[in-house]
Amino acid sequence: MTRWALFGAALILLVALAGALYRQSRRAAGLRLQLDAATLELQQLQAACSRLAPAGVVQRLVADGAPPSPEATAERKIATALFADLVGYTAMSERLEPAVLARVLNGYFQRMSDAIHEHRGHVSTFLGDGILAYFGAIQPNPWQCDDAVRAALAMRAALEAYNVELTAEGLPALALGVGIHRGPGLAGLIGSRERMEYGFVGSTVNLAARVQGLTRVHQVDILVTEALRAELDPRFVLALMPAEPVKGIAEPVVTYAVKG
């Protein structure tokens, strides 16, 4: 009798143990699946990040598990900055309903970003209704000046097509001002501990923004600086504009309007 009781107890213990093992193996399999999914996601994220910052920076980010110090990623580069702004945005924003305004703006940003990406530019940031893009800051690009001007011409064409759609809906047509300059700057991870992005900073970007402001003065949509013109394919049709003083620059700035 005792023997049967012991046998029964051992059997119950064995079944309980087997049950626990089975549950444990199921749990381990579940965790393995989660780990696989997380690793896959991490690898895809890493691949996606390579398009937002130079590969070396992404590798250091992944290897260190935390943003590397700005000093570790910073380097001097010659790149081309393109600054675009909507003309008459303030007046339009007061007239349109917020939902309509958001739709119009999103449509505008999408089309402009597509035009920039198509010509190997990188949209760094949207500043209100403005767009800041770089050429040659993330990957070396010896054709960055031609690319930037081609992107600006593609933006012009995309905006014309968008205006046809907007006018058909009874919405106001948009107008664009683009300033492009090429020069040295500091490229690297820039920002606060909470929000950091790969950027290109310095007087080149500031001058591109100032030149964009001159499009209102000269009543044209695309302006490039002398430094950019010097590197540009001579087949682009340019028109010399009168030199104009701009904030922060001692000498008046010579610009060229891009006709086509």
Next chain:
Amino acid sequence: MSTVLDHVAWEPCPFEPQRDRALEAYARRKQRIPNPALAYFAPVPWLARALVDLHPEYGLLLRLDYGVMELVQLVVSQENSCRFCYAAVRAMLWAQGMSRGRIERIEQDLARADLPPRTMAAIAFGRSQSRTGPAGAVAAREALARAGIGEEEMREIAFAVALTDFSNRVHSITAIPSRPMERLPEQLHARLLRPLVKLILRRSRFRGERMPAAAVSIPPHSRLVRVYEGSPIAPALARALEALWASPVLTRRCKLLIFAVVSRGLSCQTCPHEIVTALRREGLSDATVAQVLTHLEASELDPVERLLVPFARETIWYEPATIQRRVRALRVQLTPAQLLEAIGVASLANGLCRLGAMVVDAS
């Protein structure tokens, strides 16, 4: 079985495979297993043969471990988003007896750095060369040296990376269908034949033997080929380059222009001098060469060159679907052979510029 490249968009292939029995027999003799992708490259024999002859697995390596080489190929194909080559390396690992779970774990280890330091260094080198190109060559070389990898092995790793870059570009830009390769381990006939394939693969792989140094002069890559003197890589590379230059599909000048554009885009220091000299011999003035390299256009270019010079630049950094759509558009203006040869030349230029930066410039 989901992979890291599942999200990579892949367009339909704009080329038709062409049966070429001589090419099939040649590939089977060398690799022992059929390679159906080669039929897509049959219109350009040097390209199809280069894909077979420059594969490091068949008699080209003296020192580099095959296991490390496969991991390097896996990671470089991943970096270049080549779904076809990535699936092909995975299929090879599976056919050699590795379970799908083990392959997945290896892929995870590639990200988690659980492998031996020398293997990790080789993998990191492959990643960095595919991502940064010649710009990162010095740092990549130093990292390999720190891991205790000697000069000869380093040159073989660089060759494996460069040739994977070449193969990735050829298969990605032409959009060779990747699904059959991705689905191979799931198919019944493949599972049944797996032990046989494993045996064939084991027997077909072989180590190279030292070769006597021979005078090699294949401008514009003489210096690069000379670096591999004594290794079976030198004659294989020399033969592939000779066949490339001898091919009548595109003119020699057009091929040189493609090499020149890729070399400028990658800021290569090895090739430009020899390429510019060769272009001068083809009758192009220095001013025209400068105009082409600065603006990818010149009035002296013929219609085919005018299409292929800007295209060459697009093969340096690309997303597969974007460049595949570009190829589809070019397919209307060029013959399949012209387009395939241009893709082959640009792909080899990308591989050789990266290789030159490592084994010639940085040494």
